Amino acid sequence: MKLLARYNRVNLVTTIVVMFITGIIYYQAISFILTSQKDKDLKVEEMEVFDYVKQNHTLPQTFQSDDQQITFSEAKPGSVKREFIDTRYLEKVDKDDDDEKPSQKLLPRYESGRGLISSVTVGGKYYKILIVESKVETEYLIRMIFFITIGVILLLLIILIITNRLILSRLWSPFYGLMNQLRTFNITDAQDIAKTETNIDEFRELNEAVAGMASKAKHDYKDLKTFTENASHELLTPIAVINSKLDTLIQTQNFSERQSKLLNDLYSAVSRLNRLNQSLLLLVKIENRLLHERQMINLRTIIEDMIVQFEEIFLDKRLTVTCNLADKEINASQYLVEILLSNLIGNATRHNHPDGKIFIALTGKSLMIKNTGESVPLPEEKIFTRFHKSLTSEGSGLGLTISRQICENFGFSLNYTFGAGYHTFTIDF
Amino acid sequence: MNILIIEDEEGLRESIEEYFSEAGNICETASDYQSAMAKINLYSYDCILLDITLPGGNGINILKKLKEKNHPDGVLIISAKNSLDDRIEGLNLGADDYLVKPFHLSELKARVTAIIRRKTFNGSNLLVFNEIAIDLLAKEVKVDNTLVKLTRKEYALLIYFIANKGKVISKNAIAEHLWGDGIDMANNFDFIYSHIKNIRKKLVEAGCHDYIQAAYGMGYKFAEQ
Numbered sequence: 001m002k003l004l005a006r007y008n009r010v011n012l013v014t015t016i017v018v019m020f021i022t023g024i025i026y027y028q029a030i031s032f033i034l035t036s037q038k039d040k041d042l043k044v045e046e047m048e049v050f051d052y053v054k055q056n057h058t059l060p061q062t063f064q065s066d067d068q069q070i071t072f073s074e075a076k077p078g079s080v081k082r083e084f085i086d087t088r089y090l091e092k093v094d095k096d097d098d099d100e101k102p103s104q105k106l107l108p109r110y111e112s113g114r115g116l117i118s119s120v121t122v123g124g125k126y127y128k129i130l131i132v133e134s135k136v137e138t139e140y141l142i143r144m145i146f147f148i149t150i151g152v153i154l155l156l157l158i159i160l161i162i163t164n165r166l167i168l169s170r171l172w173s174p175f176y177g178l179m180n181q182l183r184t185f186n187i188t189d190a191q192d193i194a195k196t197e198t199n200i201d202e203f204r205e206l207n208e209a210v211a212g213m214a215s216k217a218k219h220d221y222k223d224l225k226t227f228t229e230n231a232s233h234e235l236l237t238p239i240a241v242i243n244s245k246l247d248t249l250i251q252t253q254n255f256s257e258r259q260s261k262l263l264n265d266l267y268s269a270v271s272r273l274n275r276l277n278q279s280l281l282l283l284v285k286i287e288n289r290l291l292h293e294r295q296m297i298n299l300r301t302i303i304e305d306m307i308v309q310f311e312e313i314f315l316d317k318r319l320t321v322t323c324n325l326a327d328k329e330i331n332a333s334q335y336l337v338e339i340l341l342s343n344l345i346g347n348a349t350r351h352n353h354p355d356g357k358i359f360i361a362l363t364g365k366s367l368m369i370k371n372t373g374e375s376v377p378l379p380e381e382k383i384f385t386r387f388h389k390s391l392t393s394e395g396s397g398l399g400l401t402i403s404r405q406i407c408e409n410f411g412f413s414l415n416y417t418f419g420a421g422y423h424t425f426t427i428d429f
Numbered sequence: 430m431n432i433l434i435i436e437d438e439e440g441l442r443e444s445i446e447e448y449f450s451e452a453g454n455i456c457e458t459a460s461d462y463q464s465a466m467a468k469i470n471l472y473s474y475d476c477i478l479l480d481i482t483l484p485g486g487n488g489i490n491i492l493k494k495l496k497e498k499n500h501p502d503g504v505l506i507i508s509a510k511n512s513l514d515d516r517i518e519g520l521n522l523g524a525d526d527y528l529v530k531p532f533h534l535s536e537l538k539a540r541v542t543a544i545i546r547r548k549t550f551n552g553s554n555l556l557v558f559n560e561i562a563i564d565l566l567a568k569e570v571k572v573d574n575t576l577v578k579l580t581r582k583e584y585a586l587l588i589y590f591i592a593n594k595g596k597v598i599s600k601n602a603i604a605e606h607l608w609g610d611g612i613d614m615a616n617n618f619d620f621i622y623s624h625i626k627n628i629r630k631k632l633v634e635a636g637c638h639d640y641i642q643a644a645y646g647m648g649y650k651f652a653e654q
Contacts, residue, residue: 236509237438240531244444247534250597250647251448260645267601267647274531278610309608312582316620342610 004172008164015156023149030145034138035114039084042116045070045131053120059127069132077126080119089113089134111136174198178207185214187221188287225284232281239274246270272396279398282339286405297334299341299362300325306341307360310349318355325362330429332410340406343399344369344425350395351423359422367427377418384414430454430545433474435465435491436507437483441530445478448534449541451595462486469495469502475545476503478537479524481510489522496523503544507532533602535593542592558591559653560637572635582607583628590641590651599648625649 045068052060059072069089089111115132174196181193193211198204246266255263303325307314314321330337348358348371356372374390382388384404389397400414407414407427417424432449436442437460446456457472459465462485469477469491477495481488492504506519509530516527525544528537546556546565554566562571568584570577579587589606590598600618607624629641644650 233509236530237441240509241438241440241444243531244441244448244534247599247602248444248447250599250644255645255647257646260647263647264600267599270531271601271605275610312620312624313608316623339610 004164004168008160012157012160015160016153019149019153019156023146026145026149027142030142031138034135034141038114038133038135038138039116041133042084042114042131046116046118046129049118049129049131050120053122057123059120059122068134069130071130071132072120072127073130075119075126075128077121080117080126080128082118083116085115085117087113087115087132089132089136112139171200174200174203174207178203178210182210187217192218225287228280229284232277232284235273235277239270239277242270243274276396276398279396279402283398283402283405286336286402286409293335294331294333296329296331297337299328299330299337299367302334302337302341303345303360303362306338306345310345313349314358317349317352319349319352319358320356321358321360323360323362325360326364328362328364328367328429330410336406336409340403340427343403347371347395347399347425348373348423351390365429367429368424369426370422370424372421373423375421378416378423380416383416430541431473431475432456432541433465433468433472433477433502434458435460435478435483435488436480437461438480444534445537448538448596460484462488462491465491466494469500473500474502475548476505476525476541478541479504479506481506481508481515481519489518492519492522492524501548503541503548505537505540505544507537533599533605535589535596535598535602536606538596539589539592539606556588556591558594561587561591561632563588563591572632572637575635577631577635577637579628579631582624583631586624586628587632590649593651594640595650595652597644597648597650601648603649 113132118129193214359370361368387397504524556563604612
């Protein structure tokens, strides 16, 4: 849930509850004041009745006004308790008034009213007095208040929504800007976290902290890379010396079979060391994006050339290579693409069994290299990590890491699947 | 051949010097920037092997100096920097070739021979070794005027052998020369044997002497008996 939504929700609920409670209190207060006002009117009326009785010793004529009715009824002496009641007020329809509304003529309207029950003794007779006043105006007033309250709540809601939309999202924009930068942050990129213009302290601090962290991470990573690069470079010279000394050594004469075997082993070890070293250097270079000379290259031609180039190696292992190649041009570095293809085709050859098969299919969308080999699938999540290799592999353990890096460099994806005895590597363009 | 080896690493310099020293070759060496400059200003060479990273200065400056003064010396850069930019910079400045460390001495020899051949026999594209005559332009091999049909790799191998005649070339060096970096896809170099067998057979059938000898299971040697 977004902080904004969460905040809004709490805000809204509180506002509505508070408005509601205020509305109730308001209603009660207004209602109380108006009712006591009515009660005062009723008391005045009662007093008038008492005065009249005292002067005239007879009951006043029951009369009717627009909003007041007085009725007298005989009752058992002492049976009437003086009290205020909420009752109904029967609106008598005036015949003259309602000529134009015949439908309402016979229908008396009930309205809510406030009544006072009292008693008076006239000429030895005990009478119950019921004075009722209409509360229509009061109710109208209360209804008005209610609607105004609802209106205010609605208005508040709308204002809140607009505020959130306009002001709050603008307020949060430095935060989202920073988030976007973090999401696209790449330790290998040269780009730093940009300063977001904001005068909100929290965001500014966050920005500074993130920028600081990013530049430190980059710095450390760069150090590490420089170290790898320097170490590999320093290794090149001794490897070159060993290589040249070996070349010189074999020029001397008369080697026993045992010595030749040792020399051969030395040669292959140096050659492996060299390849490993070259791979490390290459990885650093790809990550540094130092190999950027892109051009349009036809994958089909490169693959065909490569197949011809490695013909003897396929033949030696009696591998059947089947190609199904469509023309596909990509914008990439020829050097890297050759390394990529040589790695993948090389793996398909090296990890194949004699008399095995290799299928290479190139379409406009993907390149698939499929080969027979061990009948157990490779651990997909591990094979692309550095220095992972099978027990029998004599490779550097960096080939697939490099391949994936190259693919990522060009925005392709490289994936592995296993099925029906075939190991398949697919590059999706 | 008159060769100057500019290389600061003693082990490498000595190996190169020893490998190139044979009858008719004069090898001189320089181990730093100053002595290299001094030698370049004094003498002229068929080919200069130039290391880029030198104590006292950058090898690229030596190359620039050479080209400023219009020295005709062939230049082969040997560098530990396998970056394309360096390679392009070196070649643009007028270097004839670029070889990345580490390399096989036989590969170096083949490249140097090619450079000197281009420099010395201007116009002539014929490489002759006893009864073998190779037209480098047409890529044709003749033994006593009989055309021998060789594949691309067999042809490259023959040139490589002749450049390194009298030397034992390891199977590694041959494989790397013919198949390049992709050679690590092969589990072993046994297939080279059948390759060599083919080229031998073709040459002998055309009436050529069998110059190619196996050397203790380590490699091969192209030499007169």
